Amino acid sequence: MPASELHTPVLDWYDAHQRDLPWRRPEASPWSVLVSELMLQQTPVARVLPVHQAWLERWPTPADLAAEPTGEAVRAWGRLGYPRRALRLHGAAVAIVAEHGGEVPSEYADLIGLPGVGDYTAAAVASFAFGRRHVVLDTNVRRVLARTRQGVELASTSVTRAERETATGLLPDDPATAATWAVAVMELGALVCTASSPRCGECPVADLCAWRLAGRPAYDGPPRRTQAWAGTDRQCRGRLMAVLRESEGPVHRSALEAAWSPESQRVRCLAGLVEDGLAAHVAPDVYALP
DNA sequence: CAATCGTGGCA
DNA sequence: TTGCCAAGATT
Numbered sequence: 001m002p003a004s005e006l007h008t009p010v011l012d013w014y015d016a017h018q019r020d021l022p023w024r025r026p027e028a029s030p031w032s033v034l035v036s037e038l039m040l041q042q043t044p045v046a047r048v049l050p051v052h053q054a055w056l057e058r059w060p061t062p063a064d065l066a067a068e069p070t071g072e073a074v075r076a077w078g079r080l081g082y083p084r085r086a087l088r089l090h091g092a093a094v095a096i097v098a099e100h101g102g103e104v105p106s107e108y109a110d111l112i113g114l115p116g117v118g119d120y121t122a123a124a125v126a127s128f129a130f131g132r133r134h135v136v137l138d139t140n141v142r143r144v145l146a147r148t149r150q151g152v153e154l155a156s157t158s159v160t161r162a163e164r165e166t167a168t169g170l171l172p173d174d175p176a177t178a179a180t181w182a183v184a185v186m187e188l189g190a191l192v193c194t195a196s197s198p199r200c201g202e203c204p205v206a207d208l209c210a211w212r213l214a215g216r217p218a219y220d221g222p223p224r225r226t227q228a229w230a231g232t233d234r235q236c237r238g239r240l241m242a243v244l245r246e247s248e249g250p251v252h253r254s255a256l257e258a259a260w261s262p263e264s265q266r267v268r269c270l271a272g273l274v275e276d277g278l279a280a281h282v283a284p285d286v287y288a289l290p
Numbered sequence: 291c292a293a294t295c296g297t298g299g300c301a
Numbered sequence: 302t303t304g305c306c307a308a309g310a311t312t
Contacts, residue, residue, distance in 0.1 A: 040308040047298075047307085081296030088310080118310045138308050158291075186308065195306065196301080226304065229296090238296050276295095 006148065007172065007181065009204035014184035017191065021045065022052060023128075024183070030104035030129035032056055037121045038089045043080050045190075051078055063102050065093040071289030074278060075245050083241055087277055088116025106130040127182050133175040135167045136182040140189025145170075147193060151210030153219045154195070236260050236269040237278075244279055250288035 022028060023036035035055055039048040055076060059065035065073065070090045077086035092114040096104055104125070105111055111122035123134035142155035142163065149166055156163070172178045192199045200206045200216075211217070229235055239259045243251060260266040270287070273279040280290045
């Protein structure tokens, strides 16, 4: 099927159904877009919205954030999860001030040099904030392409060469159209072509979707590993970080001891948090946000 | 390439 | 109730 057959239905659908998100508004700054992209990594939109608003009100520019201690970023990150992203965003702000005159760079090559910015985020910011032409391959896009083009329910674990070539081939020539196409496919994946219970009845390309035309065959690949949680270091780290976040000042070791057992794991995780820069050992038996 | 890294809502 | 899942990056 010609690539262009997807364009008009998806773009029209996006025009009619796109969500009104703060980082998509015309007045949204590139900094707002960058902050949103870091927060949205593995985190649902609904949970990001209030934190993003608070961050932009408190730190309207990269320089505002860069002037703060990293601990303030970690505290304001709240319960979004993966708090190292807060450190990376702070580090990105520092780098933007030091190396880019305080302005979020518009080039992919500069963006991907920032902490916490990988291929997806660099392409997304260049595309959404600056209207550049880039392949934006996130989990939503990958799922839409897997279904419509490959005829399979879910994309592979990692991005394949063929997958990237397919996405490149679908990218409109005009940069502005390419940028809209990128966000439109993502939105389709987020709202209609969802991982579970896709709404094929509402899909603008259902009539040419290889997966639907094949009868929506169930996933038939290697077993997908589900992440353990109870009793893991991640849960332990989360508990310790919650104690540090929710305290106004430094906390005594006893407060951390009450948050987790066994001791050996707690000690190891606390050392890991200090090593990661998420916590500071400010005095004997006293810890705080950095 | 695979493991690691939080959190909470929902089917 | 519990497994699945949400705009990935880093090592």
